[in-house]
Amino acid sequence: MSSLYQITNLKYRYGQHFELDVPELTIEEGTSVGFAGSNGSGKSTLLRLLAFIELPEKGTIRFDGAEVSQNNGGPKRDVTMLLQEPYLLKRSIFENVAFGLKIRNDRKDIKERVYAAMELVGMSSREFARRRWHELSGGEAQRIALASRLVLRPKVLILDEPTASVDQQSALLIKEAIVECRRQFGMSLIIASHDRVWLNSATDTIKRMHEGRIVGTGAENILSGPWNNQENGLYGKDLPNGQTLFVTKPPHTTAAGVVNPSDIVLSLLEPEGISTRNILRGIVTNMTMEGDSGDVLIEVDTGGLSLLSRLTPSAAESLQLIPGKKVWTLFKASAVDWY
């Protein structure tokens, strides 16, 4: 496996107050890398830089060993990006999917290839090929936008929040299509998503971003401030539903902390008489198998704060967890690491 992207000392200003700051990042060929983080964390900006839609202000991006510069603009045709909100050209669905091939003057078996790409994303070519661009639902439009990129068989497919505005069925079909293309053509995937469970199932590794920096890898929970001083040297943050989250002293009141999902314990009953400060009631919203480890990631909504807990399959089975079930999440205030 060789390095596809090598980034050094990348800096890029975005929004009014943020700066993307990536001292070092390597993405290997054929891998599937996820980026998670809240709004404004810099995920989309990083993705636009990796897709060469934007070019770095400082630092270097090397793609396949060659440096990307203002002069060469990057090998745009090796990399394609699916935008968060799909835009379809004002023409038929067939013409939308065929567009990238036509501008490359790559017309051999174009009809068959376009139809195959449509079928890959679960869109019947017979039913949809002749439709107009405005005759699709949000999820269908996103899948056609994906098909118009998959048909190009790019070296790298970048997806920015691909499931943000689509139904569950479309989210599943999008995942199946990209996983299949990766398997068949060795395409590399770079995906940013809020949907941690979906992201986990579609990627090999996840990188966490916060305020323009990569703050960790894996499925960590990010707890962002502001924190206010509570009793006994602890700091806290009130959640919208009245519960309070406790942490040990942060480096500053707006610092972001990280909690490993393995440090979060679930209980079906409200625990009493234990030293753990964080006992937050919540509802299971999602469950997924984690990569190769076989562990289960349980996502719990604790009322405005979504937490991931990592359980062994047997632990998950013994708790008989299903989405919608009420649980208590427990973790120590000292389980938080600061960045």
Place this chain on the structure above:
Amino acid sequence: MDYIAQGLIRSIELLLAGDPETYSAIFTTLRISTLSIIISLAIGIPLGFLLGYFEFPGKRQVRAFVDTLLALPTVVVGLFVYAFISRRGPLGELGLLFTIPGIAVAQTILITPIVISLTATAIESLDRRLQATLVTLGARGRQILITSLMEARYAVLVAAVTAYGRAISEVGISMMIGGNIKWHTRTITTAIALETGKGDFAVGMALGIVLLTLALAVNSSLTLLKKRS
């Protein structure tokens, strides 16, 4: 009041009988306005795209200047073009004065700002995601230009039709540059002005009916295009 009714009846007779003088003015108008719209689209659409698509220092000032030219009085354009192409003018040798190409050049100056401004507006109002979509699909330079114009096709057609409407209905340029020469540079509008001055309402009205029909056709297509865009 009788002479108005008589004029109207006579005008219909002239049109139905295929009066050569009347039809000469109609065809001259169509030739001139077609020539000027072709040149102004060839110049105005690329410039309008550049103005609408790219950000550059002084863009707002350029935009304000082009928008100001939308209100150019036809007689002022006529005056300047006359000054340039009259025998004493710097372009006098071209012999454009009192010719159809001469009128078309002046009309092009009149209507190109309309094409530039409305094309720029059409490109500016395209969805922000279009550019990123085209770039991510691998489109480059001319492909981005053509596809963006295709996306804005109805609005660009509105620009063309609006400019055409201005060209067929103007009178100042045709009168000053064309000289209203019978069988040669006499257009519908200059003919109406002349015939009315002479008191021959029938020919004036016949031509007025044609002009109104053309204007109606232009406006109907505008309404249709605006609905589609």
